Amino acid sequence: MKKSKINLYLLEFSINALLRAKAKNISILLIFTLLVALLSSIFFISNSIRYELNSVVDTLPEIIIQKVKGGREYDIEIDRVDDIIAINGVKSVIARVWGYYYFANAGVNFSIIGINQYEEQYKSSLERLTNRVDFDTLEANSSMLVGIGVRDIMKRNYYNRYFNFIKPNGKLKKMTIAGVFRDDILLESNDIILMSQRDAREILGISPSMATDIVVKVANPKEVSTIAEKIKFIYPDTRVVTKDDLKISYRNIFDYKSGLFLALFTISLFTFFMIVYDKSSGLNSQEKQEIGVLRAVGWSIDDILKEKFYEAFIISFISYLLGVILALFYVYILNAPLLRYIFEGYSKLKTPFELPFILDIETLAIIFFLSVPIYIGATIIPAWRASSLDVDEVIR
Template sequence: MKKINFYLLEYAINYILRYKSKNIFISIVLTLLVAILASFFFVQNSLKLEFESTLDAQPQIIITNQKAGRDTTVDEKVIDKLLNINGVGDVVSRVWGYYDFSHMNAKFILVGIDEFENQDNATLASIAQNVDLNVSSMLVGQGVKKTLSNSYYRKYFNFILPDGESKKIYIAGTFKATTQFESNDMIVMNKDTLRNIFGYKKQEATDLAVTVNNPKEIASVILKIQNMYPTFKVVARKDLKTVLQSQFNTKSSLFLILFMVSLFTFFMIIYDKSSGLSSEEKKEIGILKAIGWRVEDVLKARFYEALILSFFSYIIGIIIALFFVYILNAPILKNIFIDYHTIENNFKLPFVLDYETLLLLFLLSVPVYLFATIIPSWRVATLDADEVIR
């Protein structure tokens, strides 16, 4: 086995240090490039995980009522009839909706619960079991609490009712949901209080959550419900997941295109800097050839030099991205991805380290830089040494 030529390696390190300013510039650009791209992928992966967990917490089937193609409330009286359909395990009415906190420039989700009813979601079930929410109290998510506090609503908030009157609801505390995505902009209150805020009548709900005993029967249950109630819009969780995921992917793709454009620009800068050999560098290659170095010796030295520089930049870029995303919580970048209801999302991104992403980033940085360095050196090294050193 051929032993590693450490003298050549030492020469390569020495070469990096001798052309310090050029190599520092290249290293900074390459590090930034890797850091930006890695941050983008890390945020995307984390949000995808958070997003999928949130969707997994959704009911198997959601029923909404429509009038003239617009969503309207569902009457809770249909629940008994739906429970009679073969295969249906449970039907829970849900009262929820967005409330516009316009002066705070934010929209939060209000969710109503009834302690005597089953809940369709683990977070709400836990709240219903452990907290006694009376008609004038509410529990708020961490993000909501911060936004309300910023507007000096630390103990209560006055909701405006449809008739223009205001209703004071006290903040009983905060809650933690299974996903931070969910809890960030959510407010939980008594179902009747929420009906009052939204102007719903007694026994009116926003939608119904249906649980099917055997998941294989979901499609046939949907068909039966649609036959019974033609005005109902019946959506399965997996369809909802597909639609929302495609929306998320479209958004990611759009930003990826933008990133690719800026990446291309960065690569051009790097290519220009690394491929434009100075007369000094060209002469050095000529001298090496004249004293007996073969083309492959010259290229090996340049390979080591480019590998050291690009791998170092890659590692530093990844470390910066990890720090930016998981320690600083990806300011700005995170909100670009989220179809947010609040101005700020304060939830912590879950740590996801995907090896495929790391490999992709490696391939986008290290080999590209190696080629950009070796090809121009090869061109010079294959010329007559006499021509280069004269």
């Protein structure tokens, strides 16, 4: 008797046994591969989008302050900036003017961002932009820069050179499209319209003494939470959101979504378990005879179980590898048609972006734990049943 190392002869025997029942095994392999691919795709998509969002959040300032009245957000007074900048550790404070503009014809929301040429910008990409483009000139010509998605939507509605915004008082404001604005991070720049702050105020209906929110940059990341507390203390009517809060809530949303999917996926996993159980229970007379012969020539129950384990491992591991490769192809080369909508939300403008390539061992481990052991588990009892058949009965 050999010791409990990997027995190469047994391995070869298992492969041959698998090949003998080709039709049955290939169908199982196919179903299993597809299941694994589906599962892996969900994880890959959620990881990539989370990564993308995290890199957006990384470019943001450390603290965002919103004014909240009765649980709803309101515009915040600009002069609060002076009090906040006096707090020790604060690097800079910027009052932002921005908002959403609903374009009813296409049923989409544009994000309008008002930019003041001679102020510090809250994001480095905007900083680079103000170095290139003069927003005062844009204001003088009442024109704007738009994201690629915005341009396409406008074009489709025959606004090739300009766009008519409807102001809160019902009057029209005509803005010329001066150019298209690109950013490295497509997810956020696609639905954006940039214009001078005064134009933005006019369209969004924000009075000159107010701003949408105030953002605070903090040089030392360890001081963020203390500074956030101090701001909350000075202005109890505000909601103070730190970068870490944002990251955690993004993470929760995505973990929740993939968790929910997984909970639903359990059902298909269970179904699959039953299919495999059923398929490996139904032995045809040839397979029965084979086991009978093996037992007759001296194999023990344990040897046959081991051989069955090799079979199950080979099939499930191949499916695992194929499934992961298939998912990589589907997500990163085909850009995950259909499935990505689970994570993206409904805004029509948010669609076209590439998913960044993220692959970590942790995800591969989850997929492994949910595929290979389940398959092997499903074959344990059928394999044992087959191996403990009575020899004389089978051979006869």
